[in-house]
Amino acid sequence: MIWSSKDVARDLVRHRAAGLTTVGVDKAVAEATVGERETEAERREVLRGPFRELEPFERDSExxxxxxxxxxxxxxxxxxxxxxxxxxxxxxxxxxxxxxxxQECEAHRAGFLEQQAAHQARRRDEKDKLRAEVWLTAPAGRRIRTLAARAGVCPDRVVAQLAEHAVLGEDGMVSVPDFTPR
Structure with missing residues (x-):
């Protein structure tokens, strides 16, 4: 979630202003006036110069x-x-x-955090899944399609179930015990 300059300012002022008297707020207004004037002058100066990339920890004048x-x-x-x-x-x-x-910001933040948590949960679930494209010979493809039609499922489900039931023997041979496609 990215906050705009306006959002950052509202949050900062809301927290800093709490408990301030009118004199304290007037001082903050004067400080902000000076800060705005100085940074705007710095920004204009940077814009007049040649284009250059910012260093990693250099502040962005704009x-x-x-x-x-x-x-x-x-x-x-x-x-x-x-x-x-x-x-x-x-x-x-x-x-x-x-x-x-x-309150609006907090609602956006809570929604964003919910979306992030859901996204992370999906990624954890998907981490163990494998998505593969399998190219079969014509006879093997016909057998898979025939099995799928008899079982009333899609051919890709039959291939997935074959993989789920596959067993690796001690001698390295792969076999699939009898099962009923579902």
Whole structure:
């Protein structure tokens, strides 16, 4: 699950703003303003230069600029909410928009984790399965099709059941004891 810069900013601001007074929120807005301005200037400078690949642990100036811009917007939203509601301290539980967003994110996260668990379970189940394409001679293919028609199953089921019943003898010979295809 990949979060956008806006999602990261909302989550970060929601946690950092909890318990802050209007003075603390104003300081965070000012910090976000400076961060946005500086990273945007850095991003423009990088764009003017020649194209180059990022080093493995080098920060992406464009992504950083997006995150600061998103933080700035979210801090301003929190400040505006506090002013319009007359709050002296921000409490995330009272923030209807922020709470709805957090619940939506948690639902997406839970759904994603469920999908991942189901995918992992399918992969564990499939790990022991073998999918093979078998080329038979014409006489062997006719015998398999005849057996399948008599048993009322598909020819590939007859081949799979033959493999399930195959026995390896001590002398290395492979044989299939009598069985009824199902």
């Amino acid at each position: 992504e950083l600029a997006e995150r600061w811009a998103a933080k700035h917007i979210e801090w301003r939203r929190v400040r505006s909410l506090m002013e319009s509601s007359g709050w002296t301290v921000y409490e995330s539980e009272q923030d209807v928009e922020g709470t709805a967003w957090a």
